[in-house]
Amino acid sequence: MGAEILFVDDNRLILEIAKDLFLERGVSILTACNAAEALELFQEKEIAVVVSDNHMPGMSGLEFLSALKEISPETIKVLMSAYADLATALAAINSSEVFRYLLKPWNEEEVIEVVEEGVRRYHLMNTVRREDDNVLRSLAQTIELKDPSTRGHCDRVAIYALKIAEYMRLPKEVQRQIKYGSWLHDCGKIGISEFILNGERTLTDEEFETMKMHAVWGADVAAKAELSAVARNIIQYHHEKYNGTGYPDGLSGTGIPLEARIVAVADVYDALTMDRPYRKGYPVPEAREIIRRQGGIDLDPEVVEIFLSVVDKEQIPLAKENQEEIGLVLSHERGTPHPHGGATA
Template sequence: MQETVLFVDDEKSYLAYTTSIFENKGLRILTASSAMEALEIIDQEHVSVVVSDNEMPGMRGLELLAKIKELSPHTVKIMMTGSADLSTALAAINSGEVFRFVVKPWKKSEMLRAVKDGIRRHRILQSLAREDEYILHSLAQTIELKDASTRGHCDRVATLALKIAAELHISVDRQREIKYGSWLHDCGKIGVPEAILNAERALTPKEFDVIKKHTIWGCDVVRKANLSKTVQDIVLYHHERWDGKGYPCGLKGEDTPLEAQIVAVADVCDALTMDRPYRKGLCRDEFLRTIVEMQGTNLAPHLVDTLLQILERD
């Protein structure tokens, strides 16, 4: 697969020269003349390496690269900087914000080497991520063994959440985070006694308080595993409600991160339609009536609309 490299610089002469030296190097080259343009590209494309100037009008390169770290964790970040700003570049490397820097005016050989090293770094990260996928999926399946009635739940939630994300034109990298978050959204249930998980009756208030802690326990697990903030947000906030009556924080409306809202819709959808020890799953007509009633209370109105469009096609 051909890797993509994005160059960001407000000086178009640098962009033109950089593009020319990477011709016939087997890479796909994209350019942006501002940080905002770069973020739009990152949101739509899978970018292996981004090389950004630091001193630009509006958003500086360092701030841009910090935002890219959140949007696309595996994109390798290289900063172009003037000699007077070397201390900033070194601090960025030490904090993990930047992989490498090149000093302007740079030599052709220096830029070629930096991008080559960045590509190699990206390939390593991708290789680790593929291994992580197996580990993360295995962890989700292990947790489901505590509650036989939810077997396959995490996979079904991930499948539907990704359909919703694709319908909303969410970037491939964010979709990957949604997949991980869907797999692990209930990982905190590892700390919930099986007697509560498998109860064939309504839970007592104290038992429900224990259940509600699984979001906090799960977020702690994924944080300690160094998974992204997006995955942490999904695990922590997937039981928040649009009307602010959810848990653990009582967030309302758009205060809940979009990725967590998407997983919440997929989670509710699967929970309503599958058999549980304390009730039978709803038939299609009952489910559709119930999910519409939840629109604007439990769930985001626009996401329920998206879900209904998907179900109408399937």
Template sequence: MPEDGNNCSFWDLALFSYIKRCKYSPWIIAISFVGITLIVLLTEGTVQEVVFILYGAPIIYTVLVYDMRRGSLVAVLAAIAVTLGRAPHIAEEIAMGKWDHVIIKGIFIPTFYILFCLGIGKLILNERQLREEYRLLSEELSASAEELAEAYETTTSLFTSTIQALAAAIDAKDPYTRGHSERVTKYALDIARALRLPEEEVQRIFYASILHDIGKIGVSGNVLRKPGKLTQKEYEEVCRHPYVGANIISSIQPLKEVLPLIYHHHECFDGSGYPEGKAGEEIPLGARIIAVADAYDAMTSDRPYRRAFPKEKAIEELKKNSGKQFDPEIVKAFLKVLENSDDQPPVVSTWKVISSDA
């Protein structure tokens, strides 16, 4: 609801706009001017002097509706009308030698008052015009802001869709991990919200989660699909994917802040992970969240060397490795998410897909 000041401003502008458009304005000015002039001509003395003040209304009104030039014309006509109305009295004062009265009351005061009314009209006109210009500028800025917001939303949507398509392409390289990045993203966002993280951090975790395995683009497909134990060289190749992923992301300016999350998502809470062996809170919070989400999805999905774990066994593994591989607080938050979720994530099986491909 608008504040009182803004409300008054609105009505001021509305009234100003109305009188500017009013087709009866010439009649209003003419009738008021003639009416005041008749009163001036039909009265005398103090009453006549007081009635003269009423000329301020048509003078100011003319300035507001038209301009200073026409307002000045009305002011001159008012001065003439008053002079004619007071002509007998002025002649009498001249005859009596009261020149001070003639100059002050007959010339100075009327002139000052007329100029004062013109000044008031000009000030009001300028103030209203400034308000109107401000209102129009505000509307233009508001429209521009809306257009920019729409453009930003479209660009962000396109950017996000491109990232999701890239993640899907990486997942497709290994039939065992189809949809892995999307599921990890879902789990990671659920954890982030359960921890009540700021929306900016949630946004970073979203991008880092969906791109956490982008570095696998540099890992041989044969190594990713190998059913048996990896050789030392193959294991080292897999372990390089956080570094490769971070290197790819480093060239994308809007994703600079998610780089540490991708680079450290395979660190362990006890310092036994890779690539740098960081421990505890040395590991970025987002990376610790992704580590839990990534491990859970890996356990509940088929791999070349084993079938998917049942959900209960995966939860048991999370508990067992809490404080070792995983941050205990994040494990606790994720277990609550799984417990409270109505739609429990299904165990993803790709054995039939692999068999049919073979």
């Protein structure tokens, strides 16, 4: 199903009029009687244009559209009001990124024209974003060329992270940004030499400190590229640990952004199951046990349980057989030098 049009108004008669107006043109729209009901629809639907009344019980239309900046920033936002309130109109445009401000009672042709223009604008942005998908994914693959042992790592992390996000029923736009952040979570490694990345030896303290900087460098690149806060959080914080011993900022628990906690689990799991210069990948049962043990230590325990349940359900093949010791591996994968060399910090 394609992107939808949503009208939000506490007056059910207004919603019925809107339905009839668009049905005459062969278009079925979604409706909601308040902001809370509308926000639930954003969990399940891709919504191109939302037209919201301002004066509603509970969350006002202006507050609702402001909330959408994080939940679904691509949605084209139209605010309606029965009052010619210049201050509200300016606030809507400045703080909520509202596309148009309409007065009630509305002019039917104006409403149709604004919505149709909004839909066109939405699809144009999506076309640009699809081109960005190719650019971002290509960048991730270019970064992986610096370390051949990580080939396909970013794609797999994105797949695993999205399975968690889907299970948690995060908004579609947040899932999209998690995909971008997963692709680019190691983009800061573009500035790290292959000598450090590919070494089959223990890193010096100085080399390890350089390795850890990739999270900050990557986040800086993402900020300059104007990527979303969700994607930037993943790039900067995917090496933070649940117990506060990670980097770069020593965040802990739920102080670590959720999207970073999700990608951390996916990142560690994929690193465990893939061959690296200093060891073979671990078979699924051992990798699962390592991940399970790290719930509440390095990794968010709730995200770990969700991920393991998804792996069980989907039967995702992740690992190759090996007979290596596993006791020291996880500390290495999460940013500690491995005693036998190399690093994937």
